[in-house]
Amino acid sequence: MGPHSWVATSSSSSYSLDENTIRDGEYGMPSYCYCGGRVIRETSRTEQDPGKLYFSCEFRARVSGEIESLQTHHRAGMEELISELKDGELTFIIMDMRIAEKRISDLKEEHEQSKAEITRLELVIGDFNKKYKAVESTFAIAAVLLLLAWFLVWFK
Secondary structure: OOOOOOOOEOOOOOOOOOOOHHHHHOOOOOOEOOOOOEEEEEEOOOOOOOOOEEEEEHHHHHHHOOHHHHHHHHHHHHHHHHHHHHOOHHHHHHHHHHHHHHHHHHHHHHHHHHHHHHHHHHHHHHHHHHHHHHHHHHHHHHHHHHHHHHHHHHHO
16 A cells, blocks of 8 residues: 555554554544545545545645545555455455454353363362262271270270
């Protein structure tokens, strides 16, 4: 995309003008151009496209001041977008989205399996605690009986 393309970054100062320009443009009309100028809206007054809205950079509009240059600028921006899409970027984006959706689905399934495993382990631990308490009780009873037998033998 050229330096005055209509696809631009958001107005947030935390964004880099270079890194997030296209990404921020996906969420609606951006506020700023690549060059840092504000994106402005113009209306065509030509016979070819009367009343058609065009988006341009404020610096581009100052330089030319003519609607014809805005039309050329708009068409150039569209041609750049089309050429980028022809280069396969859209295909890669769609593939990445499908991979991400599959990964999300897999993660949800893994999450459900983990929850089921946690429930199963909680039951096993509960059973173990019951058995441990029974063994502990049996051991305590055996110790008391052994002690009682020892006292009986000793004091007889």
